[in-house]
Amino acid sequence: MPARFTAxxxxxxxxxxxxxxxxxxxxxxxxxxxxxxxxxxGFGASPMAVAAMAAAxxxxxxxxxxxxxxxxxxxxxxxxxxxxxxxVGEGIDGLLGLVVRLVVEPGTPVVTSLGAYPTFAYHxxxxxxxxxxxxxxDDREDPEALLAAVRRTGxxxxxxxxxxxxxxxxxxxxxxxxxxxxxxxxxxxxxxxAYAEFAPAGVSPRLAPxxxxxxxxxxxxxxxxxxxxxxxFAVGAPAVIAAFDKIxxxxxxxxxxxxxxxxALGDGDHLVRVRAAVSAxxxxxxxxxxxxxxxxxxxxxxxxxxxxxxxxxxxxxxLDALLARDVFVRMPGVAPLDRCIxxxxxxxxxxxxxxxEWPAALxxxxxxxxx
Amino acid sequence: MPARFTAxxxxxxxxxxxxxxxxxxxxxxxxxxxxxxxxxxGFGASPMAVAAMAAAxxxxxxxxxxxxxxxxxxxxxxxxxxxxxxxVGEGIDGLLGLVVRLVVEPGTPVVTSLGAYPTFAYHxxxxxxxxxxxxxxDDREDPEALLAAVRRTGxxxxxxxxxxxxxxxxxxxxxxxxxxxxxxxxxxxxxxxAYAEFAPAGVSPRLAPxxxxxxxxxxxxxxxxxxxxxxxFAVGAPAVIAAFDKIxxxxxxxxxxxxxxxxALGDGDHLVRVRAAVSAxxxxxxxxxxxxxxxxxxxxxxxxxxxxxxxxxxxxxxLDALLARDVFVRMPGVAPLDRCIxxxxxxxxxxxxxxxEWPAALxxxxxxxxx
Numbered sequence: 001m002p003a004r005f006t007a008x009x010x011x012x013x014x015x016x017x018x019x020x021x022x023x024x025x026x027x028x029x030x031x032x033x034x035x036x037x038x039x040x041x042g043f044g045a046s047p048m049a050v051a052a053m054a055a056a057x058x059x060x061x062x063x064x065x066x067x068x069x070x071x072x073x074x075x076x077x078x079x080x081x082x083x084x085x086x087x088v089g090e091g092i093d094g095l096l097g098l099v100v101r102l103v104v105e106p107g108t109p110v111v112t113s114l115g116a117y118p119t120f121a122y123h124x125x126x127x128x129x130x131x132x133x134x135x136x137x138d139d140r141e142d143p144e145a146l147l148a149a150v151r152r153t154g155x156x157x158x159x160x161x162x163x164x165x166x167x168x169x170x171x172x173x174x175x176x177x178x179x180x181x182x183x184x185x186x187x188x189x190x191x192x193x194a195y196a197e198f199a200p201a202g203v204s205p206r207l208a209p210x211x212x213x214x215x216x217x218x219x220x221x222x223x224x225x226x227x228x229x230x231x232x233f234a235v236g237a238p239a240v241i242a243a244f245d246k247i248x249x250x251x252x253x254x255x256x257x258x259x260x261x262x263x264a265l266g267d268g269d270h271l272v273r274v275r276a277a278v279s280a281x282x283x284x285x286x287x288x289x290x291x292x293x294x295x296x297x298x299x300x301x302x303x304x305x306x307x308x309x310x311x312x313x314x315x316x317x318x319l320d321a322l323l324a325r326d327v328f329v330r331m332p333g334v335a336p337l338d339r340c341i342x343x344x345x346x347x348x349x350x351x352x353x354x355x356x357e358w359p360a361a362l363x364x365x366x367x368x369x370x371x
Numbered sequence: 372m373p374a375r376f377t378a379x380x381x382x383x384x385x386x387x388x389x390x391x392x393x394x395x396x397x398x399x400x401x402x403x404x405x406x407x408x409x410x411x412x413g414f415g416a417s418p419m420a421v422a423a424m425a426a427a428x429x430x431x432x433x434x435x436x437x438x439x440x441x442x443x444x445x446x447x448x449x450x451x452x453x454x455x456x457x458x459v460g461e462g463i464d465g466l467l468g469l470v471v472r473l474v475v476e477p478g479t480p481v482v483t484s485l486g487a488y489p490t491f492a493y494h495x496x497x498x499x500x501x502x503x504x505x506x507x508x509d510d511r512e513d514p515e516a517l518l519a520a521v522r523r524t525g526x527x528x529x530x531x532x533x534x535x536x537x538x539x540x541x542x543x544x545x546x547x548x549x550x551x552x553x554x555x556x557x558x559x560x561x562x563x564x565a566y567a568e569f570a571p572a573g574v575s576p577r578l579a580p581x582x583x584x585x586x587x588x589x590x591x592x593x594x595x596x597x598x599x600x601x602x603x604f605a606v607g608a609p610a611v612i613a614a615f616d617k618i619x620x621x622x623x624x625x626x627x628x629x630x631x632x633x634x635a636l637g638d639g640d641h642l643v644r645v646r647a648a649v650s651a652x653x654x655x656x657x658x659x660x661x662x663x664x665x666x667x668x669x670x671x672x673x674x675x676x677x678x679x680x681x682x683x684x685x686x687x688x689x690l691d692a693l694l695a696r697d698v699f700v701r702m703p704g705v706a707p708l709d710r711c712i713x714x715x716x717x718x719x720x721x722x723x724x725x726x727x728e729w730p731a732a733l734x735x736x737x738x739x740x741x742x
Contacts, residue, residue, distance in 0.1 A: 050431070054428050229431050
């Protein structure tokens with residue numbers, strides 16, 4: 001290849017943040033029996049959302065509304081802000097890419113936790129930012145350390161997920177509010193609340209809606225069971241929200257996705273049912289982990305991160321043994337988090353497969369280590 | 372606002388490439404009776420595609436396949452290339468943004484035609500590129516002038532639409548192949564073929580699939596009647612296609628969209644019906660234009676660009692008068708193209724509205740000018 005691309009692009013690795021389960025199934029030559037690795041919501045979307053999407057399919061010859069007007073207004077009402085406080089985007093992933101582009105130039109320091117969401121780090125690298133990481137503390141992100149790193153580096157951007165992925169742990173709303181209050185004037189906090197609907201009350205803080213220092217990120221991929229439609233949204237100060245319009249793909253949010261998200265937002269009963277089902281699955285996974293001699297971490301999400309009790313190599317062997325037994329799970333990428341595997345709150349029949357296969361997977365992992 | 376964003380972002384205007392018809396309807400307080408301004412396909416998608424999307428809606432709790440495996444393989448077969456030659460993205464708009472990001476740094480010269488697709492210019496501005504424009508010649512893009520501008524500026528990126536939007540005109544496959552053959556080694560041609568399915572035979576060239584100098588852009592938004600699902604694709608050399616993986620939003624192409632596009636690709640009969648309906652509509656719009664004393668340009672697309680016979684101010688008055696009469700149309704943005712309006716190949720009932728309202732709109736435009 002001639003030097004066709006920018007020096008930055010040429011410097012980027014060809015690796016991708018995640019390999020999808022479909023790709024793994026194609027390599028394996030057979031489907032997983034338990035799809036519980038991508039923090040999807042197997043309890044599914046609201047039937048009202050499914051019906052709205054089927055109806056919207058017949059209108060798919062029309063471009064989507066680039067302003068996501070109806071959805072944005074409904075979200076504003078639901079969150080007690082104005083529509084000017086809300087931006088709808090192609091999932092949180094898409095919004096993360098846009099925010100990084102708004103803020104990051106080559107060399108810009110950006111703060112995150114070591115082992116936090118890889119797609120954020122991918123976007124920071126993609127715009128040439130300098131990733132500054134702080135370690136997790138007791139399997140939780142460490143707000144004080146994040147703040148200290150922001151102060152030390154002058155970073156204009158910091159990422160914090162609450163509840164956290166991949167560990168499932170969380171901080172109180174008060175702790176988050178304290179972090180926001182202590183931010184320098186020029187720093188933007190990305191508060192990723194993808195899992196907020198699964199958390200106990202008192203985890204999502206009330207924040208001043210016009211504070212330009214914080215952007216709250218939410219999604220329809222998790223509690224609403226609509227990962228496939230790629231609809232996320234940001235809530236923040238209108239001056240920050242308005243900046244998206246300068247750079248985003250205006251017609252990027254699929255028409256059927258907008259319809260599905262709007263209908264899902266209106267079905268509070270379904271959300272209640274999903275929360276209950278996820279809570280039950282969480283308890284069952286924790287009990288199964290303990291029955292297998294492993295330590296489940298507390299979780300405020302739709303997955304349970306399970307400490308396999310040894311190092312990353314051991315957890316990787318457990319993971320591989322589960323994959324070989326048709327159980328799709330994932331694990332954190334870096335030490336010391338990678339002593340764990342991450343098990344999603346699947347449907348009962350999927351957890352039946354997990355229950356059946358877990359003991360043999362652990363035996364196989366142990367045998368492989370000593371073999 | 373504090374200086375929260377990059378200097379580049381701060382320098383960008385808050386304008387957006389297009390205002391959607393929904394936004395205009397909200398301002399007007401009533402719907403359009405003829406939605407023929409956005410080059411949509413009112414004859415709609417294949418019933419097979421609609422059914423596939425409705426079925427996929429029930430599976431929307433799963434993330435989409437980030438590799439768009441099935442769709443990409445089907446597209447490769449249809450285009451006589453390998454899957455490594457194909458990248459699926461969030462519409463041509465999304466792919467344009469990614470290509471610009473791959474190639475353009477602040478100050479990079481980029482060549483296009485003055486008045487060509489605004490979203491491309493939007494992305495070039497968004498990455499700080501220096502847009503170098505050449506005029507249309509006889510209402511067609513001018514390959515020789517584009518090439519001369521590439522040579523003069525050393526531009527690594529040049530945009531050429533065939534057939535063209537907003538004028539509807541086209542060049543032969545031979546002319547395009549000559550343009551490609553004459554490109555400098557390091558220059559990438561974006562060959563936007565969004566309207567290719569509406570063109571006569573012999574317009575889309577055969578190109579060497581491994582030539583890294585040309586990227587062909589196609590979409591499901593036009594002939595396939597799926598503008599709302601945001602699925603486009605690029606066909607090019609594997610080394611160029613692979614670069615997308617370094618920067619794209621991997622999970623950005625909606626699961627339902629992938630299913631709809633795949634089914635649409637399999638329904639050749641529907642495409643034949645759409646082509647015939649568009650051809651008939653094209654003839655009718657041209658006849659209506661002539662009956663109203665206006666000059667329709669020849670078209671190889673699903674719209675007819677109509678010369679209103681005077682300057683841009685007059686065409687704008689005609690457009691406004693049509694909008695006031697519930698006919699959604701658009702017009703080119705710069706002189707001398709802006710002496711025209713662009714009329715989409717709508718359904719018969721929409722063209723009935725156009726037929727009914729066009730004479731009064733022209734009278735109103737003339738009266739407004741002399742008033």
